[in-house]
Amino acid sequence: MTYLIGLLSVVFLALAIMIVNKSMALSKGIKGVEQDPDSSVDSANNMNAIGFLVFLVLGSIGATWSFLHSRPDLLPVAASDHGLITDRMFWISMGVITFAFFVTNALLFTFPFLYRYRKGRVAAFYPVNHKLELIWTVIPAVVMAVLVFSGWRTWRDITSQAPDNAVVIELTGHQFGWYVRYSGNDDQKLGNHNYKLINETNSLGMDFTDEHCFDDFTANEMHLPKGVPVLLKINAQDVLHSVYLPYQRVKMDAVPGMPTKFWFVPNKTTDEMRYITGNPEFNFKLNCTEVCGRGHFGMAITVFVDEPEEYAAWCKEQKPFLTQNPDYLAKVPEKLKSKARKYIEVAAPAASDSTQASGATPAAATSLR
């Protein structure tokens, strides 16, 4: 903070000095230094010219210093395979534009100084030079072409079809939180969902006429395996949301009525990140980046990236939705009931009584809706 206040005061101090100087020069002008009455040029002209030069110098120092100062916090460690590639591309592009930034601004601010009004000077009548124009049309075009082409290849790779072995995880945004659903330990397939089936218990609207739903489990936090492609299937229930995994460089909107997806390979576990950042409390986050209302800024969940074995172990510990809510057996069509019952009997023998009860009396189950 002190540094920043220091910088700010330096900048404004410089401004103040310039203004004082200018007004002194002005008052001198009034006292009798001859001024061309026809000319619209006043004695502040030189001060303004110098001002641009001062701005160039102080501005360059400020830009460089502030960049170096905040560099450690810019683009936090990339924790996905494609993130490393886009980060590298970012810094290359940044190099190109930084070069252009300094060159053009330097010219823009030194020319006013060099060619400030002087009595008797005649400006050059220089209306056109086709060769120059061709040069500065072609050079940006070529540079752009190179940047676009590499960008396009990366984009194509990132948005390509997810590999078949990808772990499928469903994220559903709602005001104001995220539901995470896993495809379960048995069939690796997410079951259907239908927004009309949503209620307080079945907050995802899982459709139990689809057998793939039986082993699906939900969680309040997201676990991802390291080094394995992960395919996020993204939904929204009410308004637009956007999945943002800042460290994994993942962002994709969640749109009601239109499923979206994004696949990537996480390449650093939470533990590794804790080691790299030196912060034992480090945790990956999933934030929302599409304005969705009052709680938008707080719509975050914690993300854990585990070693594949740990991930598998964690998955095994999770209980399918059906196991936790055996009443939903009632929604399962007759011919699939035997399959569904497996999840209830195997995982929760204690609950089997109530399951059979609810299975036997569908009326009781419907009243739960």
Add this chain to the structure above:
Amino acid sequence: MATETLHAIDTHAHSHDEHEHHELGFVQKYIFSEDHKTIAKQYLISGIIWAFFGGAMSIIFRLQLGFPNMDLTWLKPVLGQWIVEGKLEKEFYLALVTMHGTIMVFFVLTAGLSGTFSNFLIPLQIGARDMASGFINMLSYWFFFVASVIMFASLFIETGPASGGWVIYPPLSALPQAMPGSGLGMTLWLSSMALFIVSQLMGGINYICTIINLRTRGMSFTKLPLTIWAFFFTAILGLLSFPVLLSAALLLIFDRSFGTSFYLSEIYIGGEALPNVGGSAILYQHLFWFLGHPEVYIVLLPALGITSEIIATNSRKPIFGYRAMIGSLMGITLLAFIVWAHHMFVTGMNPFLGSVFMFLTLIIAVPSAVKAFNYITTLWRGNIIFTPAMLFSIGLVSLFISGGLTGIILGNSALDINLHDTYFVVAHFHLVMGAASFFGLMAGVYHWFPKMFGRIMNKTAGYVHFWFTFVGVYCVFFPMHYIGLAGFPRRYYSFTALGNGRMEAFVDMNMFISIAAIITFTAQAIFTVNFIYSIFKGKRAPQNPWSSNTLEWTTPVVPGHGNWEGEIPAVYRWPYDYSKPGSTTDFIPQNVPYSATLESNFPEENEEIAKEKEIEGLLDIQNSSYNH
């Protein structure tokens, strides 16, 4: 004989004109005026008032972002129930962000900039007595006025103004149960914008008609000042893209009020599943950005046109590459229509479409680069006079470059994944479109103030205003890039949920930005005082205070109704004959024939002398066009 009749009618019409001029009452002269100059001033003053409100809103949310623990109870007299226990209401924070964007983009930088200078300069610079239709021009302003009143009223309703971001993406904006701002506030927003679009269309049609039909004799398209070229392309952009926003808004109105499902599908909200199916939220985004992206250029092109004129005049040099400047304006105009989806790379749009739009987007960097280089070359070996207008124009070029360059990063869809909807985007567009266009507006006001009010604004105050604003704008928006690169999403009330000490790392910088924003905003008072003071008490302006070439400086110091007292001058040359070798003066106005400047003519220009008779012969036809 026909010519004689025309002549007779003309003199008759003229005396009639003058007669009418004296009879105009206060209401017709200053309120429901059909005079383009008065309408321009109305737009300018409305724009300045809106800029105050839009700016003040940004200061309030900057207080929240820079000083999240500050006790804001002192704002209670102004904000009332929106301050809860000394804190800004979370929903009102979003409302502020939304209204700041809406006001600045549409009411200040579209109406205030384009409305002011297109209206003021088109007839004066092309040599016309007024707009093609003074009545439609007047309607255009009053539609804008009604839109303003509705938008302003929405600030005071109990549920608050629209709060879904200035892009008002549905379903958030379509469902009142999603947030209070999507209730009456959004209805008013949509009604206001519908009227605003009508206003823009009437204005745009007028600008285009006037430029095509009412140019004075000799004013061919290749002799038009770059300001006019810029206003021409701006009007075309607006005319073709605003109707799309109107349809987007209408469909949204239907979805909100009449139960249609254009944008809504499979929504479960507030404990109930809505019946709407089959709509597409992405459809709205396509429609919105089909205007939204051209809108960026609608805002920027007039500023670039104004700058071209001011930089050439005050460098005492012809603008470098006049034809390339027109070409790049044209290129930008065409490309502006086919890059909109770069705002939507990560909205779930087909990635192939993303690739296409990435290519198109980065092409637009080329004409933009050409413009920047041409400005810089115009300064080279000039004899530069730093009027406040010139300072703001140079500032504009710097902001245009600095903000434009980051567009190269954002236009790259692979890099946009991480940066989309972060402060990097906010920094980018505030520099390249917000601040740059604002500087264009300021440059224009300082430069044409003498023609508007017959007086000159105080220069010293202008210099101080410029330096505070220029340094301030960079202090606000340059560090914002860092915050974006650190992954801070926009439209966040607070950054507590980012975790891992990321918020803490930028507490100082957010504070710095807020302080800089407050100083910059406060410095605008220098301008406001100068503006109001100079209208009444400023130094009287000579007829051509900046020794400029364009036609508006051939009118009387304060032009009356009809602009020129006698005949409208003819035009013989392009507007940039500054410091022409051989000439005794360092400028030769457009209405000076080549036959009068034999000492400075280039060989090919001597050939033009033969055509002068022909140009003068067009006088009758020109006069007849005013006699319907």
